[in-house]
Amino acid sequence: MKIPRRSSLPFRFALYACLLAPATLYPAPHSLLHHPAPTFTRNDLSGKPVDLHAYRGQVVLLNFWATWCGPCRLELPRFAAWQTQYGPQGLQVIAVSMDDDSAPVRALVRQLNLDFPVVMGDQPLGTLYGGVLGLPQTFLIGRDGTIRARLKGEADLDSLKNRVRRLLAEPRP
Amino acid sequence: MLQVGSRIFFSQAHIPGSIYAGPGSQPAGLQLLESSVASSPKDRLIVIYCGCCPWNRCPNVGPAYHRLRDLGFIHAKVLYLANNFGDDWVAKGYPVEEPR
Numbered sequence: 639m640k641i642p643r644r645s646s647l648p649f650r651f652a653l654y655a656c657l658l659a660p661a662t663l664y665p666a667p668h669s670l671l672h673h674p675a676p677t678f679t680r681n682d683l684s685g686k687p688v689d690l691h692a693y694r695g696q697v698v699l700l701n702f703w704a705t706w707c708g709p710c711r712l713e714l715p716r717f718a719a720w721q722t723q724y725g726p727q728g729l730q731v732i733a734v735s736m737d738d739d740s741a742p743v744r745a746l747v748r749q750l751n752l753d754f755p756v757v758m759g760d761q762p763l764g765t766l767y768g769g770v771l772g773l774p775q776t777f778l779i780g781r782d783g784t785i786r787a788r789l790k791g792e793a794d795l796d797s798l799k800n801r802v803r804r805l806l807a808e809p810r811p
Numbered sequence: 812m813l814q815v816g817s818r819i820f821f822s823q824a825h826i827p828g829s830i831y832a833g834p835g836s837q838p839a840g841l842q843l844l845e846s847s848v849a850s851s852p853k854d855r856l857i858v859i860y861c862g863c864c865p866w867n868r869c870p871n872v873g874p875a876y877h878r879l880r881d882l883g884f885i886h887a888k889v890l891y892l893a894n895n896f897g898d899d900w901v902a903k904g905y906p907v908e909e910p911r
Contacts, residue, residue: 704863706834707863707870709864736820760819765823769897770823770897771862771895771901772895772897773863790894
């Protein structure tokens with residue numbers, strides 16, 4: 639859908655006025671890399687608690703997504719396939735929906751037949767992960783519980799798959 | 812200035828002074844947008860933004876912009892965020908309002 643990109647003088651004035659407002663510090667996007675993944679517990683769509691800490695020793699692919707996010711919908715079936723293929727080697731996919739409402743999430747999970755935990759995200763969880771302010775976002779967490787990669791936007795899935803395999807090849811702590 | 816994306820995104824960080832007006836991709840969001848501007852004069856400058864996804868993949872700003880134009884807001888504008896709000900606004904050090 640095309641939107642005119644001309645900017646009028648009042649628009650520029652309003653934007654510049656906004657830019658001059660006091661800034662607020664926000665966690666640096668890459669500050670989480672090579673640090674322990676922030677732990678959290680959220681219920682999945684069936685009400686079962688999902689505790690990230692419980693997956694220590696496994697490789698966790700933590701994906702933030704939403705039903706209205708086109709690239710996210712392309713990635714999820716691949717992640718489901720990886721869960722099946724690499725689950726026995728220690729991969730665990732956990733998906734965090736950033737939808738405001740769970741109804742479309744439940745429908746899509748059923749439609750795609752996703753067999754990994756899907757939890758509903760919220761502001762504290764997004765902030766905990768450095769601010770999830772664009773989708774999709776995927777964190778790779780090693781067996782030692784540290785964040786080994788943060789991928790923002792639509793991932794190169796072949797490259798991501800190789801990274802997952804490399805992490806799975808590392809010894810358990 | 813109106814944010815027309817997800818409420819979770821808005822509650823994490825938003826441009827100071829901007830108002831949550833609902834995701835433009837959903838009927839309920841467009842209804843909230845309409846009520847948000849109902850008392851505004853048609854010649855008022857209204858800037859909307861989202862930044863949930865790359866510009867050409869955002870499901871929200873297009874419908875919201877066209878709804879505003881359909882309503883007669885001749886000075887409706889969209890803030891261009893190439894990739895997402897995190898990279899193109901927050902990470903560049905522009906002001907954000909703290910989570911509540």
